[in-house]
Amino acid sequence: MDDRETDTALLRRLFDRAVEVADPMRSLAAHLPPKPGGRVVVIGAGKASARMAEAVEAAWGPCEGLVITRYGHARPCQGIEVVEAAHPVPDAAGVAATRRMLALVAGLGADDFVLALISGGGSALLCAPAKGLTLSDKQAVARDLLASGAPISEINGVRKQLSAVKGGRLAAAAYPARMLALMVSDVPGDDPAHIASGPTVGDAGDVVRAAEVLADWGVTPPPAVAAHLAKGGAPVRPDDPRLSRVENVVYAAPSQSLEAAAVLARSEGIEVMLLGADIEGEARDVADQHATLALGLQRSRGGGTAPPLLILSGGELTVTRRGDGSGGPNAEYCLALALALAGAPGIHALACDTDGVDGIAEVAGATITPDTVARARAMKLDPDSALARNDAHGFFGALGDQVVTGPTLTNVNDFRAILIR
Structure with a gap:
């Protein structure tokens, strides 16, 4: 398994943990x-x-x-x-x-x-x-x-x-x-x-x-x-x-799920930065802000000597409908993030809705890797056009980078994770 697959699998395990702790069959009886x-x-x-x-x-x-x-x-x-x-x-x-x-x-x-x-x-x-x-x-x-x-x-x-x-x-x-x-x-x-x-x-x-x-x-x-x-x-x-x-x-609540993911990440030697569970805003704008943060942190950490860093956030992002594509806020966040990161090495990310439904699609969200944009262009996919058309689900579906869970039977909002090495 290469680094891209290893880090993507790690992010998926963190997401699964966030969903698991919010499962009513595990959490409701105590209340x-x-x-x-x-x-x-x-x-x-x-x-x-x-x-x-x-x-x-x-x-x-x-x-x-x-x-x-x-x-x-x-x-x-x-x-x-x-x-x-x-x-x-x-x-x-x-x-x-x-x-x-x-x-x-x-x-x-x-x-x-x-x-x-x-x-x-x-x-x-x-x-x-x-x-x-x-x-x-x-x-x-x-x-x-x-x-x-x-x-x-x-x-x-x-x-x-x-x-x-x-x-x-x-x-x-x-x-x-x-x-x-x-x-x-x-x-x-x-x-x-x-x-x-x-x-x-x-x-x-x-x-x-x-x-x-x-x-x-x-x-x-x-x-x-x-x-x-x-x-x-x-x-x-x-x-x-x-x-x-x-x-x-x-x-x-979303904060409980983010903290559960943070505990799991720390147990594997990863530092965690929690941005909060109440972030709102246009998906592509928040993605730009998070890309700037991630790139700045990567530069300040001095290369390969520091342990990996995980940026976690939740909340509910929105999408202003501009085009005729298929996409929800989590997938659109990932697409905008990939473009803003511009192939920066060592940064992987995942954004998913914890209910398994991003927007109206039966897709939880997507993952990105340092080569997301390069792979897309090699397949004649235009990420800028996909973002302009609100077609993030179509884009990640063609790449094979969608996260599909089916109904998770819970709902504690968006889960976003950026892993920096």
Whole structure:
């Protein structure tokens, strides 16, 4: 195995470790209370929700309930029903399942208990258009915002104002039942209000800000959405009495996965620089910044006398859609990084989404090596053109450097690693 293959394999092991520690089957049970007496209803939404439900039943036995996950992410459960729906743009299956979930918690009493399992992806999967809006209205706004390059916090702020289930409305519907919401964070900062657009967390935003976000990012909403935002809504505020019996717990977060990868790297004699788990920004811009950092560190370390150095970071990058290619933020980051590094020897990198889905492609991300650009050009691939067209997945697919995991059944956001020798 040559150095390129050895370092790529090392980066993949670090990524796998980051995913492993966030697997609900390994991590959720420690945060469950003893199963309450009386009626217990389990609900949830997100890419990890089916795996979370599976973990709950492994601890508690068969339960009544319903969770909504992405197509292909279902798990076998004993009593909890698992429904698959579309992500990142909602579909009719998600709307129908959300209506059923709201009906399931309606009419619960003060002696009943609701366990809510919330993870990234729930913003699309848990879909109930606000009064006067349709699914097509929500789909149009989602598509345009996702292509605009807007950060996820801004996108989710808009989603809340167009929803009958987000921004605390799911928890309010279950009142006066007691609720524990266990969350897997996929958002920078791990704010429960932003995870899956906060269906169990009160909303501090407003329709004015939502309209401003659409304008800021060049999104023209459908007429019904514009009218809805103009007339205002009835938000569930954080101090709403209907949220008084809700406890929100973020039990798995990107920082934990990055630290697990760092521990593994240090055990193999590698120095680690953690840049943080909350990095946001345009994928190609962040790649340029990280390339400058990596090259500077390589120069300052004096060649082959220093131990290898690993730069780790997480967060959620964005892509402003400019072309007609196939690519997500992690693959686009890798492509821009390879171009910025310009074949610098001794630097390898990996960037992947921990849920196994980068953008809308069934690809986690990609790896790069010092000869990525040279190999591409020898194959008549144009990396600059691929970046201009947002075609990073096509580029790395042709090179054979995609990372394909299938559904990982968890979601703690982006994982980026740069190894410097």
